[in-house]
Amino acid sequence: DVKVTQSSRYLVKRTxxxxxxxxxxxxxxxxxxxxRQDPGLGLRLIYFSYDVKMKEKGDxxxxxxxxxxxxxxxxxxxxxxxxxxxSMYLCASSSGLMAGGNSPLxxxxxxxxxxx
Amino acid sequence: GENVGLHLPTxxxxxxxxxxxxxxxxxxxxxxxxxxxxxSGKGPQFIIDIRSNMxxxxxxxxxxxLNKTVKHLSLQIAxxxxxxxxxxxxxxxxxxxxxxxxxxxxxxxxxxxx
Numbered sequence: 734d735v736k737v738t739q740s741s742r743y744l745v746k747r748t749x750x751x752x753x754x755x756x757x758x759x760x761x762x763x764x765x766x767x768x769r770q771d772p773g774l775g776l777r778l779i780y781f782s783y784d785v786k787m788k789e790k791g792d793x794x795x796x797x798x799x800x801x802x803x804x805x806x807x808x809x810x811x812x813x814x815x816x817x818x819x820s821m822y823l824c825a826s827s828s829g830l831m832a833g834g835n836s837p838l839x840x841x842x843x844x845x846x847x848x849x
Numbered sequence: 850g851e852n853v854g855l856h857l858p859t860x861x862x863x864x865x866x867x868x869x870x871x872x873x874x875x876x877x878x879x880x881x882x883x884x885x886x887x888x889s890g891k892g893p894q895f896i897i898d899i900r901s902n903m904x905x906x907x908x909x910x911x912x913x914x915l916n917k918t919v920k921h922l923s924l925q926i927a928x929x930x931x932x933x934x935x936x937x938x939x940x941x942x943x944x945x946x947x948x949x950x951x952x953x954x955x956x957x958x959x960x961x962x963x
Binding site: 737773774775776778781791823825837838839840841842843 | 883885890891892893894895898938940950951953954955956
């Protein structure tokens with residue numbers, strides 16, 4: 734089974750802090766994704782990466798950056814955390830050229846971030 | 850997440866009955882569809898997928914139906930069990946657009962009454 738591991742289940746940070754969310758997958762997947770999930774808004778794509786050192790903006794990249802130095806690891810960075818970034822953050826990975834074309838996304842269990 | 854079920858349409862079903870969860874999608878060019886299940890405190894879990902060249906696909910206790918004419922997708926769960934209680938999301942992808950992305954629906958919360 735594919736395993737996508739997010740390093741923290743819960744995080745509490747202060748406004749203005751730099752925050753790192755880490756994600757590791759163990760299936761040698763090319764594609765990795767960061768989503769946030771909010772009640773009433775569903776899952777929204779922040780950034781994705783289809784190869785090491787490659788990244789693409791999703792629907793809501795503002796206030797975030799990402800890093801993919803190794804194939805198995807994809808980090809989400811909040812440069813200066815704000816209260817409107819309080820959310821559930823979900824990492825996902827998939828194989829193949831396209832997320833939906835060849836394999837479905839496999840998700841981690843999420844990191845619930847609270848910014849105070 | 851823990852509160853992902855807030856503000857969602859809810860379907861309540863008696864244990865043992867069949868459940869039907871519906872999803873309307875927006876992009877007529879979408880050619881790949883997935884259903885996910887999300888239990889409280891966990892990430893979405895893949896259930897079943899279907900490509901647009903099919904109108905029905907069956908898995909274990911689940912069936913997905915696709916009606917491209919009206920852009921409608923449904924998930925049928927046979928003999929619903931308490932463990933089926935979760936939020937269910939449909940997702941669509943337009944692979945012809947070279948897209949890596951899935952577009953997710955808002956979800957439906959399924960509550961199974963014992």
